[in-house]
Amino acid sequence: MRFKDKVALVTGGAQGLGQAICERFASEGAVVIAADINEDKAKATAKEIGEKYGVTTLGLGLDVTDDFAVHTAMEDIDGNFGRLDILIANAGILKAGEITMFPVSEWRQVIEVNLVGYMICAKHACQIMQRQKSGVIIQINSKSGKKGSFRNSAYAASKFGGIGLTQSLALEMAQFGVRVNAVCPGNLLDGTLWQDSLFEQYAHTQGISVEDVRRKYMDQVPLGRGCTYDDVTNAVAFIASDEASYMTGQAINITGGQEMR
Template identity: 35%
Template sequence: MSVRDKVALVTGAGRGIGEAIADALAAAGASVAVCDVDAEAAGKVAARLAERYGVRAAGVGADISDSAAVRAAVERVTAELGPVEVLVNNAAVDVIGRFVDSTEDTWDRIISVNLRGTITMTRAVLDSMIERGGGRIIHIASDAGRVGSSGEVVYSATKGGVIAFGKALAREVARHGITVNSVCPGPTDTALLGQVAEYSQKMYDATVRAIPLRRVAQPGEIAGVVAFLASDGAAYMTGQTLSVSGGLTMV
């Protein structure tokens, strides 16, 4: 189930789940483009991967809500590493709070990064995948997009949109040998989950108690599932939505 020598681009890979995914793919032998809005963080992660695993890695700064920045990032990755064969759309933003207290500016930012950014990045690599007759596209969605999450109403909407986008795209591009799947993390030990605790410790504690495995996930536990979907072992899986949530969501 190797991804050795494949070129993988991971968005939001400067920290958290994205960094763990980049690490897992590099450990499996992939050349990894670490893409993040924080160019310095992306560069540091890429340098660490190259040193630790002896793979080619590039740090790329890009705000995926900016289509011109996305195109430039993909062009740079292609020039430095080669055509993107595995795309992991991980980058996302959220603001925890009641929907009635939110503003249009907040809605626009969440939608432009989480949904439109995913669509834009996917479009930027798709022609090359079609020309080469294969590819892997993996969206990091969320169980919030499957069942909803209090305090994350617009975020839930965007993640539901990502799931639907992935299913529909999977139908269109299957004939080109391209698979599209979504991974839905449950509560994971990241800065985003820290926002929940800051907003309401009671909400955080109740969420953890509701997880059958009685703990939140570590980023590496999400990354392992992504690495599998990127591999030849998942060649016959497409249009699927996988929850990695310790049993919190069983749908």
């Protein structure tokens, strides 16, 4: 129960990795707020997790790119719970495509959600955490934040930017006792994003079958398997805990050895 009564906000918490992170914090005693552009799913996830673990949860409809909405949500959280201990900036989208054909509007949208959305959430969380003189921010980045990604320029650019933002916030917030880190997972091949969209998108953009996409991405991993939600939530829980109190400004790979820098 490392997070007993800590208040944790997880963006993109309705499904996928965000949902798994919400569940992990709830299982260790935290008050969990699942915020997602999909309001119905965020509320359903929060309710389910609250009942399962007997902790207070809240499901919120929130678009991380909407500065005013994020500001209002943070004020509500501060008003209701009196604090914010943990922000997990997890909301993200991926649109793949060849650069010569990439619609600029879609490229901008990926940057807007993955990078600007992270900045907006961090900005308002930092206002609370600065006052508290404590807090932890963790961005869910990607191995594509460390190395270019084939026909996936918008996503890689957004995630590289996220590491620059993470390091800069870590420098700025250290004096307030606030730690800011990122985690860089490998491919969550059995997760929602891959199952609902990426296998199809990559098969299309790379001109290979869905089975070949799976084989290709498994073959790139020295430990020989895809990343799991537990692989990521174990690292997130550690970094959010006091056991990691000397860690800030880091971007930790969780890639089965695929990325080593």
